Amino acid sequence: MEKVVGIRFRKGGKIYHFDPSEYALKKGDFVMVHTEQGIGLGQVAEGPHGKDPRFHPSEVKKIDRPATTEEIRTHQNNLEVEQDAKNYCLDRIKAHQLAMSLVDVEYFFDGSKIIFYFTADGRVDFRELLKDLVRRLRTRVELRQIGIRNQAKMVGGLGNCGRPLCCATFLKNFHAVSIKMAKEQNLSLNPTKISGACGRLMCCLQYEYDTYRELKKDMPKLGKKVEIPEGRGKVIRQNVMERSVTVLMEDGREIEKQLDPPPKG
Incomplete structure (x- = not known):
């Protein structure tokens, strides 16, 4: 059976699945992989397990190799750069009195780019902030506005x-x-x-x-007038999982009626 490993690139971030190739990996190992943003360092969040066609694409990218000690050290340094950049950005946002909230900072492994994610109610003129960040970080800087769900x-x-x-x-x-x-x-x-x-x-x-929706297709809708052995009444509640409805009778009684199983096919 083909195997995949779950790789996470940021703490608490989404897990991506890769082919472990010939390497014996375990949870916590650092690996180098090619991503849409270039070469990146990730950490094994899920050990090798069987590939499931219901969830995994037919072709899964292979990891390049386990990360070296020097690459792991570079990754740790990048995290420090991110934190320093975040603190500096927060300071400049306050200085420029910008109506925006900084959410996160992502520094590419190779140092080629740094992205600042922020939220705001509308458009923000961050040109002066961008100048400050470029002057301080001396690399490509992107300010990316995201939604509240992101x-x-x-x-x-x-x-x-x-x-x-x-x-x-x-x-x-x-x-x-x-x-x-x-x-x-x-x-x-x-x-x-x-x-x-x-x-x-x-x-x-x-x-x-x-x-x-499928289970309720053949169930009487709420408010519908129905005729049952006990008399006439109106459906006031549905229990989809139990396949039952509660009928309010004309005399004020509430009677729960069990329905037939849903038709197969």
Whole structure:
């Protein structure tokens, strides 16, 4: 069976899967790989395991080789550069009184570029800030504005479920999430219960949405008048998982009725 290893390039960042090639790697090892941004150093976050066609592409990039002691030392120095650059940028943002919040700093392994990620309510004139940063760092500098969902992805944290944020662990892309998804799953529409750390609707609302829609297709809708052996009434609640509905009878009684299993196929 083909193997893959999970590589993480930043603390708390997304895990990318690579072919370990002939190297015997274990969690915590540092490796060199080619990325879209050039050569990079990553750390093994998931030891070798079987390749799953449901989740992994047919062709997975191979790692180049284990990192040398000197390359690991360069990586540690780069982290220090990032922290120094972050502190300096925060100081200059304050000095220029810019309405922006610095989220993170990424310094390329080869020192060819440094990116400052920030959030802001609107457009920001950061030309003077950019001049300060270039003068201080003497390399290519990019200031990149990101959305609030991307901020949560980069910063990380715990969700309402108590687990690490989906966006900071395994989600590759953000998908549209609507209040309709919460309604379809009979969830509370209290914003504090269906909003994530970013303040937007939780990404996980989409996970079971299609399943709920499929299971509810043949169930009587809320508010529908129905005739049951006990008499006439109106559907006031659905329990999709239990395949049951609660009917409010004309005499005020509430009766729970079990439905037939969903049709197969």
